Amino acid sequence: MKPIEEFSLSYDKNRYEMATIIDAIRSLVSICQKEGEELGCYETSFRNLIDIRVAQLGGEIILYNIIGTGADINGKAQNEAWEKMMAYLFLERVLKE
Numbered sequence: 536m537k538p539i540e541e542f543s544l545s546y547d548k549n550r551y552e553m554a555t556i557i558d559a560i561r562s563l564v565s566i567c568q569k570e571g572e573e574l575g576c577y578e579t580s581f582r583n584l585i586d587i588r589v590a591q592l593g594g595e596i597i598l599y600n601i602i603g604t605g606a607d608i609n610g611k612a613q614n615e616a617w618e619k620m621m622a623y624l625f626l627e628r629v630l631k632e
Contacts, residue, residue: 559588567628574629581625 563584568577589595601616 556591559584559591563588564624568630570630572630577629578625581628585621 566577566581566584568574595613595617597613598616598620601619602612
């Protein structure tokens with residue numbers, strides 16, 4: 536509860552930064568291919584949202600549960616875990632025809 540209390544005391548000062556990050560994550564996980572949208576256009580939008588999210592967050596989300604303990608979090612294992620997660624998210628949101 537202490538972090539919530541501290542954040543609320545400086546809410547006006549910190550809200551833009553936090554809102555920007557949360558909005559970027561929300562946009563990434565909620566994007567889906569629209570009816571009639573070509574797969575290439577959807578892929579471009581998806582990749583742009585990934586780039587925006589990474590830029591606003593300052594890097595990829597570290598997936599400790601997937602890469603395992605003791606793995607190099609900035610190395611190949613983290614990169615592979617991130618790519619798998621993004622591939623899953625992309626395929627999950629593509630229209631099934």
